[in-house]
Each structure stands twice: as structure tokens, then as C-alpha cells.
Amino acid sequence: MTLDAKPAAAGSAARAGRPSWLVVADREVRDLWLGGRALILLFAYAITLSVTTYLTATNEALNFLEQRESVSLTLQVAVAIGVLLTLLAAADAFSGERERGTLESLLLAPVSHRSFALGKGIAALSLWFAAFVISVPYIWYLGRGVGVVRTSLLNGLLVGSLLACTMVGLGLLISTFASSNRVSLSVSVFTLLALFAPTQMPSSAQRGWFGDLLLRADPFTAGLRYLGRVIINARSFAQEGHWLIGPAIVAGIALVLAIAVAGRIRLGGRE
Amino acid sequence: MSMPGEVALEASGLRKSYGRLVAVESLDLRVAAGTVLGFLGPNGAGKTTAIRMLTTILPADSGSFTVAGVPHTKPIAIRRRVGVLPESAGYPLGQSGEEWLRYHAELFGQSRADARDTARRLLADVGLADRGPALIGGYSRGMRQRLGIARALVNDPDVVFLDEPTLGLDPMGQAQMLDVIGRIARDRGATVFLSTHVLADVEQVCDRVVILNRGKVVAEGTVADVVRQAAAPRHGQVKVPPEQLDHALAALARTEVHAEANGGGRLGELELSMPAGLELEAAATQAIKSLLEAGVPVLGFTLEGGRLSDAFLAVTEEV
Numbered sequence: 001m002t003l004d005a006k007p008a009a010a011g012s013a014a015r016a017g018r019p020s021w022l023v024v025a026d027r028e029v030r031d032l033w034l035g036g037r038a039l040i041l042l043f044a045y046a047i048t049l050s051v052t053t054y055l056t057a058t059n060e061a062l063n064f065l066e067q068r069e070s071v072s073l074t075l076q077v078a079v080a081i082g083v084l085l086t087l088l089a090a091a092d093a094f095s096g097e098r099e100r101g102t103l104e105s106l107l108l109a110p111v112s113h114r115s116f117a118l119g120k121g122i123a124a125l126s127l128w129f130a131a132f133v134i135s136v137p138y139i140w141y142l143g144r145g146v147g148v149v150r151t152s153l154l155n156g157l158l159v160g161s162l163l164a165c166t167m168v169g170l171g172l173l174i175s176t177f178a179s180s181n182r183v184s185l186s187v188s189v190f191t192l193l194a195l196f197a198p199t200q201m202p203s204s205a206q207r208g209w210f211g212d213l214l215l216r217a218d219p220f221t222a223g224l225r226y227l228g229r230v231i232i233n234a235r236s237f238a239q240e241g242h243w244l245i246g247p248a249i250v251a252g253i254a255l256v257l258a259i260a261v262a263g264r265i266r267l268g269g270r271e
Numbered sequence: 272m273s274m275p276g277e278v279a280l281e282a283s284g285l286r287k288s289y290g291r292l293v294a295v296e297s298l299d300l301r302v303a304a305g306t307v308l309g310f311l312g313p314n315g316a317g318k319t320t321a322i323r324m325l326t327t328i329l330p331a332d333s334g335s336f337t338v339a340g341v342p343h344t345k346p347i348a349i350r351r352r353v354g355v356l357p358e359s360a361g362y363p364l365g366q367s368g369e370e371w372l373r374y375h376a377e378l379f380g381q382s383r384a385d386a387r388d389t390a391r392r393l394l395a396d397v398g399l400a401d402r403g404p405a406l407i408g409g410y411s412r413g414m415r416q417r418l419g420i421a422r423a424l425v426n427d428p429d430v431v432f433l434d435e436p437t438l439g440l441d442p443m444g445q446a447q448m449l450d451v452i453g454r455i456a457r458d459r460g461a462t463v464f465l466s467t468h469v470l471a472d473v474e475q476v477c478d479r480v481v482i483l484n485r486g487k488v489v490a491e492g493t494v495a496d497v498v499r500q501a502a503a504p505r506h507g508q509v510k511v512p513p514e515q516l517d518h519a520l521a522a523l524a525r526t527e528v529h530a531e532a533n534g535g536g537r538l539g540e541l542e543l544s545m546p547a548g549l550e551l552e553a554a555a556t557q558a559i560k561s562l563l564e565a566g567v568p569v570l571g572f573t574l575e576g577g578r579l580s581d582a583f584l585a586v587t588e589e590v
Contacts, residue, residue, distance in 0.1 A: 016382060023377040035365045101361020105422065107328055108357075109378035110350040267328055 020111040024119025032089060032123050041085050041127065046134050052077050053138045071143040071152050072231040076224050078138070079160040080196075082131030086164045087188050089124035090171025093117070094265055095184035104267055117176075117262030121168045121255070128164035132157055148231055155230050155237070159223040162247040166219050167192070169254025176258070176265050195220045219247035277340075279304040279430050279462035280325065285334035286486075287320050294320040296486035298334065302464070302479070304429070307456045309473035310466040312483035313587050318466045319358050321483065322432050325464075326355050339429035351379070354423030356416070358434035358466075364408035368399055368418050371407060372425060379426040393421035397451055413444030420451055424459075431455055432464045437472055445472070452476055470579045480579070482586050489586045498582040505545040505581075507555060510571035511562065513539035522565035528558040539570070 017023070032038045056070040094116075097103035106116060136153060143149040171188050178184035198214050198221040215221045226243035229235045278301060285298035295317040302308050312318050323329040325336060327346035336343045339352040363371060369390045376386035394403040397417040402410065410418065416436055423431055433452065437445045453476050456463050465477060473480060473494070480497045482490040490497045498505075509530075511519045516536045523530040523541070533540040545554040555574050562569055 017377050017380045017386070018383070020378060020380075023374070027374050031363070031365065100363070101359060102363055104328060104355075104357040105360060105375070106378075108326060108350055108353075108355050109375065110347045110380075110426075111378050112347070267323070 019115075020109075021115040021118040021122075024111075024116055025122040026119075028120050028123030029126055032126065038089075038127055038130065041088065042130055042134060045081055045085060045131055048081055049074070049078055049135060049138050053142060057142055066232075067142065067146045068148055068232045068234075071139060071146070071148050072228050074142055075135070075139055075152050075156045075231065076227055078131070078135035079156055079163060079224070079227070080220070082128050082135070082160055083163040083167045084192060085127045085131055086124045087167035087171045087192055088185065089127050090121065090168045091175050091178075091184045091188040092181060093120040093124065093172055094175040094262075095178040095181045096175070098179065098267070099181045107265070107267065113262045113265045114259050116265075117172050117259050121172055121258065124168045124171065125164055128160060132160055148234075152227075152231050155227055159227055159244070159247070162244065162251045163219055163223055165251035166247065166254045169251065169256075169258040172258035173254070173261055176261050179268060199224060216243065216246045217250070219250045222246045277304040278302070278337075279306070280336070280338050280464070282325065282336035283334055285321065285324055285336055286332045287317075287324055287329060288332055293486050295324065295331075295483075298324075298483075298486070299488060300336075300481065302462060304462050305456065305460055306479055307452070307463040307465060307477045309477035309480040310464055310483065311468075311470070311473060311480060311583060314468075315485075316483045316587075317486040318483055319434055322355070322358075322434050322464070322466060326350070326353055326432055351426060352429045353432060354426060354428035354430075354461075355432045356419045356423045356434060356436055358438070360415075360419050362407045362410075362415055362418065365406060367404050367406055368394060368410065368421075369403035371418070372421055375422050376425040381425075389425055390421075393424055394418075396424075397421045398447070411444075413440050413447060416440060416444070416448060417451060420448075420455075424455070427459070428461060430462045430464060432466075434466045435468070436465070437467060437469055445469070449476055470583060474579055482583060484587045490582065494579050497586075498579060500582075500586075505554075505574075505578075507543040507545065507558070507572065507574040508533070509541045509543060509558065509562070509569060511539045511541065511567050511569060513537060515539070515567050516541070518565060519562055519567045522561045522567060523558060526554075526557045526561045528554055530558075 052074050056074055094103065097106060107113070135156070139152050139156070140149050143152055170191060174187050174191070175184045178187065195218060198218040201211070215225065222243045226240050229240045229243070230237065280300060280302040282298050282300040285295060286293070287295045298317075298321055310318055310321070320329065324331045325338060327343070327349050331343070338349045341348045341352055343349070366374075372390035372393060373383075373386040376389045377383065381389060391400070391403065394400050397420055399414060399417060399421070402414065407415065407418065420433070420436065423433070436452065437448050440448060449472055452463060452465060455461050465473070467473060477494070479492060480490070480494055481488055482497065490500050492500060509519075513536065516532055516539055519541060520530055520532065523543070527546045529544040529546070530541045533542050543558060555572070559569055559572060
């Protein structure tokens with residue numbers, strides 16, 4: 001047994017490796033999916049969607065909704081919970097490594113910290129896309145016969161992806177500074193609830209320029225309102241697309257900020 | 272790979288504080304390539320902070336350093352040249368040892384095929400070839416430490432930093448770890464920066480020693496140099512007939528050697544402390560000569576070399 005320097009792999013003739021963000025994304029996706037965490041989250045997600053679909057489609061006493069409203073409600077639940085999953089995964093990104101004591105080994109690699117953020121963000125986004133795929137049969141079942149399946153799925157994917165990007169950016173941002181996973185998850189969920197708050201505002205509070213601005217700037221309120229209008233009111237993207245300007249801007253800012261701030265990640269969180 | 276004679280690591284005026292707490296006050300170091308350097312100090316001396324600065328994990332408040340000739344202003348280039356086993360390193364328990372090494376090899380720019388080869392070779396090197404496919408969660412502490420060393424070697428580093436590598440290991444694990452450390456320097460020609468509290472480890476594997484206390488270097492050199500610099504007391508034992516003990520003590524009192532009776536003097540054993548300023552052999556000669564001149568038979572005499580533990584205590588207690 002020797003410990004000879006054997007640079008067959010590290011020598012000048014070594015084959016070029018993959019981009020570091022792709023290496024990180026590959027590893028994170030494997031950990032998330034093969035480690036079982038994603039499967040457990042998606043199992044819970046599927047159960048929630050099943051219950052929602054059952055109540056809106058078959059329960060006579062509770063089914064006071066029209067079919068289009070049922071599709072819209074179920075899709076909104078699917079999007080909201082789906083992006084919550086991405087937030088949970090992203091919030092674990094750095095604080096989880098910090099808590100498990102594996103962050104130092106990662107930071108010792110000759111890789112920019114932004115590559116870690118990008119790779120981990122991609123892995124977290126994979127949860128949203130998987131959640132969306134799971135929601136397809138539910139939407140198909142509820143929407144068949146009223147011709148909203150295609151519209152619902154396309155717009156659900158669009159809105160959900162914007163919100164998922166926002167959640168990934170938010171989760172990474174919080175995780176970069178949080179000293180523990182518990183802090184990171186608590187702050188993330190609290191922020192998510194704060195983002196949902198405008199959707200529950202009384203209609204009187206939604207009037208006026210401030211109320212309108214708040215509705216449009218809050219990505220959840222604007223995104224879910226857009227979905228309701230295109231599915232229930234059969235409006236087109238051209239007519240209601242302006243509701244997505246706010247969510248798109250917020251998603252962009254959240255992602256750019258998360259990637260930028262990741263360059264300042266420290267071993268002990270906020271120092 | 273650095274060549275012998277080259278400077279592998281050089282630091283000047285390195286300082287780091289956390290608020291009011293100064294962890295490293297002013298670190299000046301110069302380590303030749305191929306050296307196994309023991310980096311010692313009591314808890315809170317600043318060893319881990321110093322290592323984290325030198326490996327670019329922590330930014331220094333002031334000062335400068337080079338590692339393998341790369342200046343501190345190029346942290347990513349430094350990380351390409353160093354391997355580190357961090358103190359209390361964590362491991363992804365749900366990954367296999369081979370998977371984890373492959374991941375880190377890829378982070379160092381290796382292709383998937385090369386990373387696989389590197390992982391398997393290093394697992395064999397640290398004696399974990401048969402455990403590579405097993406989950407790290409099933410590894411013992413000693414196996415995890417050896418896996419950590421394998422990870423530190425994925426990039427064939429010029430300088431290897433090992434922070435408390437034998438911490439928490441049983442004697443067998445410690446022996447295996449020291450064997451691995453010795454081979455890193457011998458077989459790979461790498462410079463090893465070994466931070467530890469186990470002074471016996473240092474005496475066994477290190478060429479040179481640096482003792483840090485309260486963020487400052489307080490002693491530096493070979494083990495013998497450090498013992499001499501530290502003016503640490505050296506010891507010896509002499510055995511005389513028990514009935515002549517008082518006579519022997521009186522004779523030794525006239526020399527520079529301090530003598531005390533062991534076990535109440537019933538066995539005629541005296542513990543000698545050699546003065547730091549005097550050569551060990553000269554002090555011993557002086558002690559024996561004074562006993563013989565006083566007509567005290569010397570039944571036995573043993574002399575201990577300077578002990579690193581004494582030097583360590585001497586230089587870390589006096590501040």
C-alpha cells in the first residue's frame with residue numbers, strides 16, 4: 001500500500017471534467033431523489049392533491065364549485081404546495097451542509113460558491129417539475145369535458161415555474177446566512193406565509209393604487225389571480241399576462257440575489 | 272509538486288479576530304517543501320483559525336501568505352494546490368465512500384472516468400478498498416478519518432493540512448492514521464501541516480514543530496530545537512544506597528542539578544532536574560562526579576532526553 005502521487009487523473013493529459021455547477025446539480029439531485037427525501041415530500045403532496053380532487057369532484061355536500069372553479073382551485077393548491085417543496089429543499093442547501101459539518105469540505109473545492117448555489121438551486125427546482133408531473137392526472141380528471149386541461153396545465157407550469165424560481169432564490173438566500181437548518185426552515189416558511197397573506201386580504205383592502213400594487217407585486221397573489229382568470233373566466237394570456245410581470249420580476253431578483261450573495265457564504269453562517 | 276528546498280508555505284503578519292477576540296494575532300511562518308510540520312498549541316491558541324486562513328476558508332484581517340508559491344490573493348488557485356482534513360469534519364452518511372470521493376474529484380475538474388479511478392485508488396491507499404461501495408454511515412470513526420484523508424488527496428496536493436486527525440481514535444486507529452500521514456510525506460513528497468494535541472504523534476512523525484499560543488508563534492524548529500528554546504527542564508534518575516541518601520542530596524546541592532528523593536527515599540532513588548541553560552550531558556557528568564567525589568556509590572543512573580511535553584508546557588504557561 002503506497003500513497004504515491006499518481007496524477008493519471010490529475011495530470012495534464014487528464015480528460016476535462018464537467019462544469020462544476022453541473023457536477024453539483026448532479027450530486028444534489030441524486031441526494032434529493034435517491035436519498036428518499038424528495039419521494040417522501042412528493043408522497044405527501046400526492047395525498048394532499050388526492051384529497052383536494054376527491055372533495056372538489058365527488059363530494060356532493062362540499063362540491064359547490066363549478067367544474068372550471070374546481071380545476072382552478074386544485075391547480076392553485078398544486079402550485080402552492082409544489083413550490084413550497086422547492087422552498088424546503090432550497091432552504092436546506094447551505095444551512096444543511098453547515099449543520100452536517102460538510103460545508104467546509106465543499107468550500108475547500110476550487111469552485112466558485114455561485115456554482116454551488118446554481119447546482120443546488122437546479123436540484124431544488126427538480127422538485128417543482130416532479131410535483132407538476134404528479135398534478136397532471138388530477139387536472140386532466142377534473143378538467144375533461146370543459147376544455148380547460150391544456151390551458152390549465154400550460155399556465156400552471158408557467159406560474160408554478162415563476163413561483164418556484166422565487167422560492168429557490170429565497171431559500172438559497174436564507175440558507176446562505178442561516179447558522180442552522182432549523183433557523184433557515186423557520187425563516188423560509190414564515191416568509192412564505194407572509195407572501196400568501198395578501199391573497200387573504202379583504203376586498204376593501206385591495207382597492208386603490210396601493211392595494212393594486214400589493215396584489216401585483218406579491219408573486220403568489222398575482223400568479224394565483226392570473227390562473228383564476230384564465231381558467232375560470234376563460235381569459236387569454238394576452239388579456240391577463242400583465243399579472244405575471246410582478247412574479248417574473250420578483251423571480252429574477254430572487255435568483256440573481258441568491259447567486260450573487262452565495263459568493264459571500266461563510267463557514268459559520270452570519271459572522 | 273513542490274521540490275525539496277522550495278518554500279511550501281510562507282505567512283507574514285497574518286491576523287484574524289472575531290469581534291474583540293483576537294484568534295490569531297500575528298502569524299509568521301516559513302515551511303520548506305516536503306516537511307512534516309507539527310502545529311501545536313493549547314485549546315483556543317488559534318490553530319484551526321490559522322489553518323482556515325491558510326486554506327482560504329476564512330479571510331484574514333491583515334497579513335499575507337503564499338501556499339505552494341500561490342499568493343493569498345488567488346484563493347481558488349490555492350485550493351487547487353492544497354488538501355485539507357478539517358477538524359471534526361462531517362460526512363454525508365447517505366453516500367458511499369466511493370461516491371463521495373468521486374464527487375470531490377469531479378469538483379477538482381476531473382472527468383467522471385478519472386474521478387472514478389482516483390476514488391478507487393485512494394480508497395485502496397488508505398485501506399478502505401473493500402468498503403468503498405458501503406455507505407459512510409456504516410463507517411467507524413477511524414474509517415471516516417481515513418476517508419477524509421483520501422478526500423484531501425484527490426487533487427494530488429502540494430500541501431496537506433490535517434487538523435486533529437487522530438482526535439477520538441482508539442490506539443489502533445491512531446497508529447493507522449500516523450502511518451498514513453508518514454506515507455503522505457514519504458511517498459507523495461507533499462508538505463504536511465499537522466495540527467494536533469497529541470505530542471507523541473508529533474515526536475513520531477514531524478520534522479519540525481511550531482507552537483502557537485494566544486495567536487502567536489512562541490516556539491519553532493525541530494523537536495530538539497524547541498525543547499532547547501523552551502528551556503524546558505530535563506530529567507534523570509540516580510540510585511544510591513538508601514542509607515547514603517542524605518549524603519547524596521548534600522553532594523548534589525553543591526552542583527547546578529536539582530535533586531529530590533523519590534518515594535520518601537526508602538529505595539535510595541533520587542529524581543534529578545537538569546538546569547535548562549546547561550548541556551544535558553554536562554549536567555549529568557557534574558552530578559555523577561559530585562556523588563563519586565563525596566564517596567557515594569552510584570548504583571544506577573538514567574537520563575531522559577528533553578521532552579516535547581515539558582517544552583510545550585513551558586512555552587504555553589509562561590504567557
